[in-house]
Amino acid sequence: MPVTKVKSSAGFTLIEIAVVLVIVGFLLGSFIGSITQRIETSQRESTKKQLADIKVALLGFASAKGRLPCPATTTSNGFEDPFNGSTLVTPCTLQHGFIPGKSLGIDGVYNRDNLLVDVWGNPIRYSVTTDSANAFTTPYTAPGAGGIKDVGIANLFPDLVICGADSGLPDDCDASVTTLIDNAPFVVLSLGKDGSDFVTNIAPNSDQGENAGEATVAANAAGENVAYTVGSGNAFVSKSYSSDEAAAGQFDDLIVWESPYILYSHMLEAGQLP
Numbered sequence: 001m002p003v004t005k006v007k008s009s010a011g012f013t014l015i016e017i018a019v020v021l022v023i024v025g026f027l028l029g030s031f032i033g034s035i036t037q038r039i040e041t042s043q044r045e046s047t048k049k050q051l052a053d054i055k056v057a058l059l060g061f062a063s064a065k066g067r068l069p070c071p072a073t074t075t076s077n078g079f080e081d082p083f084n085g086s087t088l089v090t091p092c093t094l095q096h097g098f099i100p101g102k103s104l105g106i107d108g109v110y111n112r113d114n115l116l117v118d119v120w121g122n123p124i125r126y127s128v129t130t131d132s133a134n135a136f137t138t139p140y141t142a143p144g145a146g147g148i149k150d151v152g153i154a155n156l157f158p159d160l161v162i163c164g165a166d167s168g169l170p171d172d173c174d175a176s177v178t179t180l181i182d183n184a185p186f187v188v189l190s191l192g193k194d195g196s197d198f199v200t201n202i203a204p205n206s207d208q209g210e211n212a213g214e215a216t217v218a219a220n221a222a223g224e225n226v227a228y229t230v231g232s233g234n235a236f237v238s239k240s241y242s243s244d245e246a247a248a249g250q251f252d253d254l255i256v257w258e259s260p261y262i263l264y265s266h267m268l269e270a271g272q273l274p
Helices: 014-065 131-137 195-200 206-212 260-269
Strands: 096-098 125-128 160-163 179-184 186-190 235-237 254-257
Touching: 014 186, 014 254, 014 260, 160 186, 160 254, 206 235
Parallel strands: 160 235
Antiparallel strands: 096 125, 125 186, 160 179, 186 254
């Protein structure tokens, strides 16, 4: 009886296995990278909408109160500062701080300092012009008491400046840099995904440095206990997003502002201006 020979099946070689692993790793890396990019894009879009809603709330506040709110601090519990729970105690002299989400009645996520935060958990910054002896944040009580209505539109000169890149100047755009607006009454700013890291590990990109500011806010020991930084001048930067791999460096800040004329038109419609 003839003997049947069974052919042995050769397994994969180490080289073939290595090639397969490389291909799988490449495909998996591409998939994860794509998902990560989608998540970050979604987060940025969500924050853009959040900032747009805040801008609408600020215009509504001005229409109802005849002024813009004062910035919040780490110890003002989400309200404008100075504030006693129902009204401004004294005229606001604070220019840079955080969006007073509680004063604006904004529903959102707040940290332990009661500061409204963006999707990355960073407090949203807010700056307001101090033009005309803080007229934009001063309540109108009677003629001569100050305020937007008292000073009059023709005599108001809001001075917050938005540049297309780092201005190199604390209050203006350098001649070589595009000026997007030089008379903004307020600015609302998210420092983006790298917000906290940027502030604590000063990144080399000066465009983001312009927005992060050099003024340190005292930490609230009873809250987050974080010494945040806010603006220290009138100039800010707004430009397209770029990753840390880009030649221009990382820029993921999100910033909104409003023309003073749109602010005035809302106040005129509401009867807050003559």
